[in-house]
Structures are given as C-alpha cells and as structure tokens.
Amino acid sequence: MLETAILGLLNSAPLHGYELRKRLNLLLGSFRAFSYGTLYPALKSLVARGLIETTEREAPAPAGRASGSRQSGAKANGKAPLSGRRGRIVYRLTADGKEHLQTVLASSGPAAWEDENFDVRFAFFAQTDAETRIRILEGRRTRLTERLEAVRESAARTRERLDEYTLELQRHGLEQVEREVRWLDGLITTERDRALGRARDHNAGASDAPAQRNKERG
Amino acid sequence: MLETAILGLLNSAPLHGYELRKRLNLLLGSFRAFSYGTLYPALKSLVARGLIETTEREAPAPAGRASGSRQSGAKANGKAPLSGRRGRIVYRLTADGKEHLQTVLASSGPAAWEDENFDVRFAFFAQTDAETRIRILEGRRTRLTERLEAVRESAARTRERLDEYTLELQRHGLEQVEREVRWLDGLITTERDRALGRARDHNAGASDAPAQRNKERG
DNA sequence: TCACGATGTATCGACTCGATACGTCGTGAC
C-alpha cells in the first residue's frame, strides 16, 4: 500500500511529490511503479488525516520577478536534484504520522504478507524489528505454499485438457513461485542466524552491527 | 486484456460466466485472477458491441415448480459442471467476434508484449501462427532487457544510499527478470527449431505434428 | 530565439479487485 511507503520514505527526510515518486519507484524497483494519479490523491488524503503536513519551503523566486539567475547554489554541485527550483510542496511527517507508521511497521497480520503489501513492507524492514520481520517472512512463505498447493491440485484435475503453451505458462508460473519460496527460506535463515548472533552478543557484550549478510560469499 | 481472453476461450466452446471465470483463472494460473467485477462488465460490453451473444439454453426448470428432482441427467456423470442447473447465461462468439479475435491474435505490436497483455497472448499461442509467436516473444524479450538496463543504471547511481533490505529486494527483482529473459530465450529457440522442422517437413513431406518440445528431455 | 527535455503539480477515464448481495441446489449432520 502506497500510504505506508510514503510514510516510510518521509520518515527519513521531508520530500516533495516528484522526488517522492522517483524514490518510490527506485525503492520498489522492478516490482511496481506508482503513478502521479495514485501519488497525489494519497498525499492529499494523508494531509487531510493529519499524518503528514506541507512545509512551503523553497519559496517561488521571491521578489526578483522574472530575472534569470537563481539565488541559491542550485546547480553548484550538479548532483542534488533538490536544488532551488520553484514553489515545490514539501511534505513532512507529523507526530501522528510517526506514530501511525510505527504501528503499521510493528504489525504482522495477513495484510502484511499479501501480494500487494509484502514488497512495501519488505522495503522498510530496516525500520522493522527482528521478530516482526521473521513473522512476515514466514507468513508470506505459508501464503505462497498454499497457493502453490491450490494451483498444483487444480492443474492435476485438468491437465490433459490444456494445450502445450498453457501448460508451459503454468509450469513457468509455478517455478517462479517456487523460487520465491526458496528466496524466503534463505531470508528466514539469515534472520534466524542474526537473532542468534544478537543473543550471543548480548551475553558476550560485543558489537551490535547487524549489517553483514551470512550468505554474501557463497 | 480480459476481452481477448474471453474471446479466446469462447472460440473453443460456448460458456457461461461462472465457468468462464474458472477456466480463465486456470488458464492464467498463478499470474492473475480476474474477478466477477471485471468479468461481467466485460461480457456486457462485448455483447453490446456484437462480438458475443447470449444463448439462453438450459431453461430454468420449466413448469415443474419447486419439485426437487432435476429432470436432466444432472449428476449422472459427476464430472461435468455443465449439468442442467438453472437459467444460466451461455455466451457464444458471433461472426464479428471470431473475426475480431483472429485480428487480435494475428497482431504483434507493442501492445502484445507489455506486462498486462503478454500472458494472455501467450496462453493462446496455440491459436497464433508461428511468425507472430516469434515476433511477440522477441518483443517481450527486448522489453524486459530494456527495463533491466534502466533499473541497473538507476541503481548504480544510487547504490550506496540504500539499506541492505532494499538492495536485496532490487537484487531479487533483477534476478526474476533475468530468469524471465532466459525463459524467453528457450522458447524462442524452440520456436525457431520448429520453424526449421516445418520447412524440412515441407520439403520431405513428413508429419505436421508440432507438439513435441525439443528440451523436454534435458 | 526557440524547441526540447527535465522538473513539478494535478486530474481524468478506464480497468481491476475484493467484498458483498441475492438466489438455487445438493449433501450431510442431527
């Protein structure tokens, strides 16, 4: 769900719509690509509910009418797209919004591992505590294996009625889901190992840097 | 696109809505699952445009008011769900519909290999001629590699700003798409081999059964 | 100078889903 993604991004830094969309689509990569027709109504709704607020920074070229040169160091670095453009609408989390985000990120019900939500929840795992991460991953895994079972069963009942291309499509779809399950297995193992590592560190009092992956060199 | 899928299914046999949806979701397997809220309006639109027509067969338990026993051999076989229920609305292709379907199945433009259409087009490859099949597969492949390139590029520009979970999500997404490309490569090779086989058979005058896959035993 | 592309906000129509409503029919529990 878009709203969670917006809140999650704004939790790191205030952003305006255009930049928000770019980061959103970078965040979710090849999975989804929210459009403005989705983004702007969502922002409006969030403002109306008091979860985010607008801060009209970067005033629209004040006083000096149509004169060309911009006043701030706009293209000075040449990298940051956050240069002084024109009346952009920058959104920021309110206290209510922060609270709501924490509630959502701490939840691990079915809503968290359904198709339309899982990737967003996963994208913000860095802001989610370890037990919730594992619960969501396991819920997702169960969900996928259930679907796998259902498809296999209904396919077995009607196998001979389908032409080869339909069969190939089904076979490919099943394979994709199976691969997803194996991916989840790897992630769950990693999370469990980390939890053990943290427990051990807690006993022995060592570093708390959980950033390295145990399968990185494989 | 749902409409193409409906026309394609009705091209094999007349069906009513409920059965149509079941076959639709079996056909597309784990990819999509059209709901009634999509199906019935689409049927209505197709009827309005004269591409399909309703045939009110299987009359609604005529005359014999509320008496229990059904008159036809309803559960006699126990397998066919097409037994004599109650006033079902059976849809059938019209001549216009058949023609439209042929036009659509023969087309191989960008619309055929975009995300939302490709799987439906693929599901009806058995009703599509070989050159169109290859063009669609190659178009799809090009589309995916373009997207791969775009995601890789934008990821390279912002790699260090992302946390490990976001990176893992991106990596997984890229891997899925890469696998899709390799799948397409295999299909394209198979199609090309078949085309050669057909050409050879045409010269030597042998069988025209194109059903076996050349990678089945791999 | 002026066309073009990037930046930026915003809306509209079309499509789709999930939930829901309503109704028939067969089956099995009690």
Place this chain on the structure above:
DNA sequence: GTCACGACGTATCGAGTCGATACATCGTGA
C-alpha cells in the same frame, strides 16, 4: 425431516491504480 452449509450462478459497488494528459517553469543547445 429439516436445516445449515457449501457449491453454483449472476450481478454491483467502492476503492485503488495506471497511463495519458494538461499546464507551468527552467536550463540547454541548435
């Protein structure tokens, strides 16, 4: 027997989303 439950069957509604589009500013380069 009867009654609840699940399969079958048609249909609509609200909400979320996309793609196209509109409009405006600004920088760049032909």
